Amino acid sequence: MVNVLFVCLGNICRSPMAEGVFRQIVKDAGLEKQIHIDSAGTSSYHIGESAHRGTLQTLKKHQIPYDGRARQLAKEDFAKYDYILAMDRSNFSTIRARMPENSAAKVALLLDYAEGIAEKEVPDPYYDGRFEEVYQLVSNGARNLLAAIREEHGL
Numbered sequence: 001m002v003n004v005l006f007v008c009l010g011n012i013c014r015s016p017m018a019e020g021v022f023r024q025i026v027k028d029a030g031l032e033k034q035i036h037i038d039s040a041g042t043s044s045y046h047i048g049e050s051a052h053r054g055t056l057q058t059l060k061k062h063q064i065p066y067d068g069r070a071r072q073l074a075k076e077d078f079a080k081y082d083y084i085l086a087m088d089r090s091n092f093s094t095i096r097a098r099m100p101e102n103s104a105a106k107v108a109l110l111l112d113y114a115e116g117i118a119e120k121e122v123p124d125p126y127y128d129g130r131f132e133e134v135y136q137l138v139s140n141g142a143r144n145l146l147a148a149i150r151e152e153h154g155l
């Protein structure tokens with residue numbers, strides 16, 4: 001089993017979008033039994049809440065189901081997850097700062113995996129409402145992330 005965790009600040013906008021999109025791509029590839037997927041936030045602001053309306057509407061528009069609830073990144077995640085993908089550099093720094101020394105998790109920016117675009121950070125749609133842009137960016141990252149995981153794990 002390969003374990004993949006997407007992380008943003010609140011776990012209501014960007015990382016749920018990435019989780020939903022990646023799960024759909026993994027399902028379409030017939031790999032849902034081999035790859036476990038979740039998302040979390042570095043902050044405690046929205047623990048227990050459903051995803052933001054903008055994320056849910058955008059996923060729905062693209063026929064992707066999502067019913068996750070926000071949770072905070074936990075110490076156990078560093079032992080369980082093989083890949084921890086941050087939505088922006090601020091989240092990346094927070095994850096690295098909390099990472100125990102013995103963790104073998106691969107921590108990266110999701111958009112490090114993206115191809116054909118210059119962006120490295122998924123912009124926060126919480127204030128500007130650009131959820132479709134978030135969808136397009138995380139879709140690019142997620143597609144290429146799966147290709148990398150398949151290669152690294154022989155899937």
Ligand code: 4NP
Pocket residue numbers: 008009010011012013014015045046124125126
């Ligand atoms: P997310 O967006 O990190 O993509 O889930 C945000 C959600 C909530 C807040 C900021 C960003 N907030 O400040 O409450």
